Amino acid sequence: MTRAHSSPAGAVLTAPERAEPGRSGPAELWPLAAGLLLLALLWFGPLPERARGSFAAHMVMHMGVVAVAAPLLAVGVARAMPRLVSSFPPALAIVASALEFVAVWTWHAPALHDAARMDPTFFVLEQASFLAAGVLVWATAVGAPGDGRVAARAAGVCALLITSMHMVLLGGLLLFAPRPLYACAEVCSPAAALTPLGDQQLGGALMLVIGGSAYLAGGLALLSSVLRDRAPTGETA
Template identity: 40%
Template sequence: MSPAIWSRIYCGPAPDPAELWLRWNLDPMLVLALGVLAVTLGRSRAGAGALAVLVLALVSPLCALSASLFAARVVHHVLLVAVAAPLIAVAWPARVPRLATPCLLASTVVLWAWHLPAAYDLALSWVPAYWAMQVSLLVSATLFWRAVLHPRLGGHALLLILGAYVQMALLGALLTFAPEPLYAIHQVAPLAWGLWPLQDQQLGGLLMWVPAGLAYMAWGALVARRAWRAMEGRAA
């Protein structure tokens, strides 16, 4: 296979605003992988929800938009690690408690490593690196959520969910307050969307604070509710 096939942006070149809604990603290998995942997760609501989120992130025009805007790529990553991954964990729960703290550290290292400028630009310009990014983000986050959402973890799960959000918010803060744009691949394309590259990066950093925080808050509320019901059951 020609190296030129690999040395490109997986989601295609940065789209013009007028053509965005025509840019669906129907890569046969991706469609096959999503089909296998659908069979693996079964017919649960959580599994269906996880599949829908992955379609939104990887098949919908959001994939193409993330080639233009860093902010769109942040939405993509938040969908993977804070929405799709915990839904997969609910649909495919761990049978035994796992060490949640190492899973948190691993997922944190993966997230931060892929946001280093050199690694990020490589992932968006070389297809194997792109899929290494997507798979490692989703797998490490799924392992974390499978550990955290295990019923026997108890209240400690809330601290771990808070820690997962704090590390993402810290990364967002660094990106928001960086004095210059960090990613070469987003130096030009944001202009077509009315944003300077630095504004695009700042918007991405802010998205790591508020929308991501809402997702982590929702999962924290679920864990707290489950713990409260367990306490009521023991009291009864």
């Protein structure tokens, strides 16, 4: 498979197919360690405090969780527990993409987003749901090392491309909204030199570019593997 270097998501998607099932040494589990390290930086660094007053900073954290940390963790889990991941039915990838759609759009509803910006409990719930949904989508799409089930990978392609589309749609809505959509834009202090609307537009652009491109690159990389390794006619996946 040709490596997809346009995003971290596309790059790591090829990794599970090169690993040997049942042989996940410490060196092969680096994506899991990298994902956990990134989560620690995102959640325990300066971003959470910054995100209280900046929609764009909040979006950086969101995209870091679902578009970078989640695929790294999914690859690590697939290598560490290949039997578990290979037991996932193909339809689970589509269900996972629907769950992520619900999580992302629900937490960007004005009331819940404002609550997550201002209340630590809601913030934890929001971030936990983003991570759980993101890892589930990527894990079901990536599959286990050496898993040649075409149906499972084809479902993963659909899941990633659907997720890319709704990320672009929501990012566009935030980018082109004529006014701030969140009360927190007026209550919190926005990023320096940005109006509340400008801050929201920057956040929307980040979701559109990072979220949309990460899932698109992942879907295209997975599609490449399906086309390369598709089963002969008459063979069941």
